Amino acid sequence: xxxxxxxxxxxxxxxxxxxxxxxxxxxxxxxxxxxxxxxxxxxxxxxxxxxxxxxxxxxxxxxxxxxxxxxxxxxxxxxxxxxxxxxxxxxxxxxxxxxxxxxxxxxxxxxxxxxxxxxxxxxxxxxxxxxxxxxxxxxxxxxxxxxxxxxxxxxxxxxxxxxxxxxxxxxxxx
Amino acid sequence: xxxxxxxxxxxxxxxxxxxxxxxxxxxxxxxxxxxxxxxxxxxxxxxxxxxxxxxxxxxxxxxxxxxxxxxxxxxxxxxxxxxxxxxxxxxxxxxxxxxxxxxxxxxxxxxxxxxxxxxxxxxxxxxxxxxxxxxxxxxxxxxxxxxxxxxxxxxxxxxxxxxxxxxxxxxxxx
Numbered sequence: 187x188x189x190x191x192x193x194x195x196x197x198x199x200x201x202x203x204x205x206x207x208x209x210x211x212x213x214x215x216x217x218x219x220x221x222x223x224x225x226x227x228x229x230x231x232x233x234x235x236x237x238x239x240x241x242x243x244x245x246x247x248x249x250x251x252x253x254x255x256x257x258x259x260x261x262x263x264x265x266x267x268x269x270x271x272x273x274x275x276x277x278x279x280x281x282x283x284x285x286x287x288x289x290x291x292x293x294x295x296x297x298x299x300x301x302x303x304x305x306x307x308x309x310x311x312x313x314x315x316x317x318x319x320x321x322x323x324x325x326x327x328x329x330x331x332x333x334x335x336x337x338x339x340x341x342x343x344x345x346x347x348x349x350x351x352x353x354x355x356x357x358x359x360x
Numbered sequence: 361x362x363x364x365x366x367x368x369x370x371x372x373x374x375x376x377x378x379x380x381x382x383x384x385x386x387x388x389x390x391x392x393x394x395x396x397x398x399x400x401x402x403x404x405x406x407x408x409x410x411x412x413x414x415x416x417x418x419x420x421x422x423x424x425x426x427x428x429x430x431x432x433x434x435x436x437x438x439x440x441x442x443x444x445x446x447x448x449x450x451x452x453x454x455x456x457x458x459x460x461x462x463x464x465x466x467x468x469x470x471x472x473x474x475x476x477x478x479x480x481x482x483x484x485x486x487x488x489x490x491x492x493x494x495x496x497x498x499x500x501x502x503x504x505x506x507x508x509x510x511x512x513x514x515x516x517x518x519x520x521x522x523x524x525x526x527x528x529x530x531x532x533x534x
Contacts, residue, residue: 249421273385
């Protein structure tokens with residue numbers, strides 16, 4: 187399946203979740219067995235040799251790619267969630283939103299020093315969430331070997347928040 | 361990996377998310393490559409012949425099993441989410457909580473008449489969420505061929521809300 191076909195499955199939803207936002211609805215990509223398998227294949231191919239110890243996936247659409255990717259690569263999956271969702275002891279990292287801040291958490295025993303981590307989320311927008319997730323992983327002493335997104339909104343320049351790590355996105359929206 | 365080993369990875373968190381609840385923390389199962397792969401293997405084996413068209417996964421821990429399962433079975437994945445999270449046109453189903461109600465949604469074009477569906481969530485408690493998810497799938501004319509859970513809290517008798525469908529859970533807590 188070509189990248190154009192996968193890209194064509196993503197639909198724009200105007201004014202979601204609020205007025206003025208054009209939301210990228212990826213559910214048609216998930217629904218297509220061929221598109222979903224192809225995305226996992228592309229993402230995993232880069233890590234077959236330098237295999238990560240863990241896939242760290244960001245709530246909640248990141249779980250959908252992270253889980254299949256972890257299964258494909260034969261590694262474990264570690265969730266990063268919004269504050270208050272993880273049941274055990276956590277550490278947290280915050281980032282600025284347009285109004286206010288958001289806080290993400292990871293279990294404090296989720297990773298050990300030296301673990302190799304592949305970080306995954308569905309969308310790279312401003313990079314705030316990914317930046318916070320990276321800080322959480324590194325606070326625990328683990329090492330990011332790559333950051334993967336399905337869609338990158340390049341006009342928001344989110345890569346400025348992920349300056350030190352290899353970033354890949356399958357579909358780039360200019 | 362034996363069922364006892366997988367079961368032993370699940371940890372009890374007292375008073376989460378609120379006083380009096382003992383929460384089953386499954387993150388150590390996800391973190392173990394062997395346990396995670398074994399769970400996906402057990403769940404998928406039942407559906408290798410009667411292959412579903414779609415795995416319908418319930419937000420958000422259901423995504424983690426549903427995605428790897430869909431990838432393993434070569435089918436698409438369709439999310440059921442809490443009200444307000446899905447961007448496109450939806451249909452909804454509500455169920456009673458201890459206080460008030462909760463509402464789940466599915467995209468109205470997510471399934472077609474006759475589609476074979478495997479439904480998945482991480483935990484069977486009272487069965488309210490699963491019951492609502494089944495109603496959503498059947499409202500769209502699709503057919504449930506099985507319902508899979510990692511953990512079943514048997515003392516809550518959640519199967520009473522799923523009377524017509526084959527239900528499997530890997531770990532049963534009495």
